[in-house]
Amino acid sequence: MTATESPPPPPPPPPGGAPAPASPLLLWLLVAGAVGGAAAGAIGGKPAAETLGWMGDLFLDALRMVVVPLVMASLVCGVSAIGDVRGLGRAGLVAVLYFLGTMLLAVVLGLLLVTLLRPGEGAGPGVLTAAESARFSAKADVGLPDLARSFVHPSLLDAMARSLVLPCIVFSLAFGAALTTLGEKGRPVLAVVDGVNEALLRVVHWLLWLAPLGVLGLVAGRIGATGGGGAAMEEFRRIGAYMLVVILGLALHGLLVLPLLLRFLGGRNPLTYARGMLPALVTAFSTASSSATLPVTIECISDNNGVSRKAAGFLAPLGATLNMNGTALYEAVAAVFIAQAYGIELGVGALAVVALTAVLAAVGAAGIPEAGLVTMVLVLQAVGLPLEGMGLLLAVDWFLDRCRTMVNVWDDGVGAAVLERLAFRPGMGPAAGTPLP
Ligand code: ASP
Numbered sequence: 001m002t003a004t005e006s007p008p009p010p011p012p013p014p015p016g017g018a019p020a021p022a023s024p025l026l027l028w029l030l031v032a033g034a035v036g037g038a039a040a041g042a043i044g045g046k047p048a049a050e051t052l053g054w055m056g057d058l059f060l061d062a063l064r065m066v067v068v069p070l071v072m073a074s075l076v077c078g079v080s081a082i083g084d085v086r087g088l089g090r091a092g093l094v095a096v097l098y099f100l101g102t103m104l105l106a107v108v109l110g111l112l113l114v115t116l117l118r119p120g121e122g123a124g125p126g127v128l129t130a131a132e133s134a135r136f137s138a139k140a141d142v143g144l145p146d147l148a149r150s151f152v153h154p155s156l157l158d159a160m161a162r163s164l165v166l167p168c169i170v171f172s173l174a175f176g177a178a179l180t181t182l183g184e185k186g187r188p189v190l191a192v193v194d195g196v197n198e199a200l201l202r203v204v205h206w207l208l209w210l211a212p213l214g215v216l217g218l219v220a221g222r223i224g225a226t227g228g229g230g231a232a233m234e235e236f237r238r239i240g241a242y243m244l245v246v247i248l249g250l251a252l253h254g255l256l257v258l259p260l261l262l263r264f265l266g267g268r269n270p271l272t273y274a275r276g277m278l279p280a281l282v283t284a285f286s287t288a289s290s291s292a293t294l295p296v297t298i299e300c301i302s303d304n305n306g307v308s309r310k311a312a313g314f315l316a317p318l319g320a321t322l323n324m325n326g327t328a329l330y331e332a333v334a335a336v337f338i339a340q341a342y343g344i345e346l347g348v349g350a351l352a353v354v355a356l357t358a359v360l361a362a363v364g365a366a367g368i369p370e371a372g373l374v375t376m377v378l379v380l381q382a383v384g385l386p387l388e389g390m391g392l393l394l395a396v397d398w399f400l401d402r403c404r405t406m407v408n409v410w411d412d413g414v415g416a417a418v419l420e421r422l423a424f425r426p427g428m429g430p431a432a433g434t435p436l437p
Helices: 024-082 085-117 130-140 144-149 156-161 165-180 183-225 229-238 240-264 270-287 290-304 309-322 325-341 348-364 371-382 387-392 394-423
Strands: none
Touching: 024 085, 024 156, 024 165, 024 183, 024 229, 024 270, 024 290, 024 309, 085 165, 085 240, 085 309, 085 325, 085 348, 085 394, 130 371, 130 387, 156 165, 165 183, 165 309, 183 270, 183 290, 183 309, 229 240, 229 394, 240 270, 240 325, 240 394, 270 290, 270 394, 290 309, 290 394, 309 394, 325 348, 325 371, 325 387, 325 394, 348 371, 371 387, 371 394, 387 394
16 A cells, blocks of 8 residues: 555555565454454453453563564664754654644543533542552652653663663663764664664564454453443443543544644545554554554554654654553543532633643553553642542443554554654655665
8 A cells, every 4th residue: 555645656665675564454354353352252251251362462462572672673763864963852852742732632622522512410429449549549649750750760671671661762762862973883783773673573564463363352352351242331321421522532533633634744645544554553442552552553654654664663652652642632531521520610720721731641641551541640630620530430441441542553653644744854864774874
């Protein structure tokens, strides 16, 4: 599939013999895996979850195995493409401003919907068990210094072993930037890292053929664990109005706002681009983790959609960690929903505080399942809403998490195309696959 519109140029030559775009067969198998998994979990309940769940865990572990080395190698290559430290600063700044801007758009959309549709009225107060209460209160004690400290880690190897992506990103950015200042001495190292990066992407390409079974296992496992389709529907019915508002917001943002940005800022055909992103979107839905999906995201952005390897390698890891439009929208809707359920009227000032803290809480959320639920404590605290209100959201969060993770991964894909155009101008460094001098 091509990345641009008519007349379609031939796809860029595969870098270093890199893999071809995902085949239509794989796309169909992925969709079949998701639908089959949902049916198996809905009908088979817990026994189906036990029988099929291991395939999902296997796929998830395989993805996690490549995330850290791939993030590090692709960031070093991406930074080297920018060329020098000042260029890096500029590209990084444009990327961060773009990420914050799109998150704010998502939050404003969510706030408009939740204040117009008022899903929380009559929902009543929430209840938390002692364990849940302790989990959320622990987050309430996290201050700015803790947030700052999460960017570094005393041991790089320990951070890698525990898949702490943020310190690995910070290290790789600094290491890549340092390499670009070394001239001749840095080149052999860059050439090795470039080769490592290509090899890891090849592994991811192979892994994708496991994805249909992995997706089937993950989806069946999750729906089955709730007790099957009937039990899941029962959970959904209780706070259906809230779920509908979150899903409507995510759909409008993902199907309208982001495609418009992709069309007008990125110059891409949104339908073609979305088709190329499909493996990553299905993986995001089934894993509920943008970090675990990252290898597939990079593969889809570069191989299927023709964004240069270097731009994708630089922008996708940053996006997966910082840019969470779906999470930001969800946090804002959920906070106002809780206020409505408790009969607390939030004025314009309080809504502005909700908007800003929702963006910050989304930036602070790791790309792992239900991270957004936990960082929402920050939003509730900022406007003095009761933590117990979160009890209203817990039963359905597993499902909404999957929906917002899809949007989080989609906005990383859109962001890579837009930012490649805005911040990664030709001439900033070698193009994808260009052999290092
Ligand atoms: N699960 C989401 C992600 O990985 C984060 C969240 O909980 O909102 O993108």
